Amino acid sequence: MPRFDPGLLRTQRWMQDAILTPGPVAGVPRMILPSKTLEPLERLDIYRNMYVARLQEALEVDYPALLEYLGGDMFSDLIALYLKHNPSRSYTLNRLGDRLPDFVRRLENVPRPGFAHDIARMELAMTEVVDEEETPALTPDAIAAVPANAWTTVRLRPVKALRLLALRYPVNDYLNAIWASEPMPRLARKNTWLAISRRNYTLARTPLTGPAFHVLSALIEGRTLAEALAGRRLKQDQLFAWFRDWVAAGIFHRVEL
């Protein structure tokens, strides 16, 4: 039989299509030689099988709570479908799962898609915070240097490794229960708020109250303290307690007078 050579470009497109597309593949015996033990399609299937397995493994690392919630079979089906619609276009696997939260929300066969969506949002935020550039946290000296009468007009700039989440389900409690191997909390709908930050390369998940979330969000958007507090009835002790917690968590990077 004459040697079949469709050229490099067509060979690579053919093989990639075969890997990305489940089901029958045309032209395998013409393209690939058999070995002593495997037929051409069996040899090609080694690459086809490894593709989904490798990428699913990467997403399991990023989304362990979603995996726990959905179970292995449903998670596998989800990832296969996700990869079909969102194949990697990057040299890195680090951001392969960036579209997974929105993808989960739109699926009809996922139980409580809102809960699954919130879990995925939280886990995506955690991976983002892990990879963010390290920026030093605000020091006590920098805080002490702010004149007392200037606090209402200062702007507090956050560290880069920070995400704030408003959630519809208590997914932080769910993740804590998984990690502690404790009974799962009720999955009933309940508004919760969360700050995910990193200090000294260690990730922290800090639960917030609704008012604290809104004040902190305003500060991070660049509003002054006075602007962030406008229209809110807050006791000074409450505000001081929040600020102390946020500084301790390393949420702020610097103060701009």
Add this chain to the structure above:
Amino acid sequence: MSENRWGYPDLGFGVGLRTVHYQHILANKPAVDWFEILSENYLDTGGRPLYVLDFVAERYPVVLHGVSLSVGSTDPIDFEYLRKLKALSRRINARWVSDHLCWTGVSGLNVHDLLPMPYTDESLRHTIQRIRTIADYLERPLVLENPSTYVEFAASTWTEWDFLATLAREADCGILLDVNNIYVSSYNHGFDPDVYVDAIPAERVTQLHLAGHTNKGTHILDTHSDYVIDRVWELYRRVFQRMGGIATLLEWDESIPAFEVVHGEALKAKQHREQLEAQPPVPLVDAPAPEVYAAV
């Protein structure tokens, strides 16, 4: 002892830097000759991985090893990737930069696998040009590894070893000779691994890889999940006898054991070399170069 084309040093016996060993390395600063890092794991992070890498690079020689260069792809070269790779290599003073003789995707996609090349004149010409372009951009020679492969294209007209040897000479690139991969591919395709080793130009070989694999009976998967088997150690000794001392790295990527176990496996290579050094030297003889591709 031979010396490679660029005078890159024999760094001794290193291991791959892996996340599960970070804490051990930070706490114990183990007496390892050098580390190899997976480039893509450090290109887009400002977090703990980069902190650990800086810590390691201050204390050990480090080599960059990538999996996404896609040197054989028909897609355009990704210069944004190269820009980040170059910056990282400068940041950590990488001794050299390596990747694989493969392609990882076309049409803008990446399947994140080391896909095999058809060994044809067209592939050779195409890859040589890309290696030259990449090396010019990086301002250093590129070092390419022979991958494990599971298929052979009907279109191929070259053996892998002749293709790699010619590619290295014509593109003026280095070779990261993965001894385990030679064995894996020889099992999967039915060739003699000794012939492969003997055909590789010693002056191009900058680094060696060793690893374990998974034998499925009908084929072998390059899983980096176990100890190095005896036949691969035999090949390693053959490489040493032909080429002399070359920086050697032990890879372990699945079911990764404690750091001491991985390092201990790397140090077995040192024992093999010391045994051979105690024996009378074998003269270094390169296999004749294959016919050089005329159109390059």
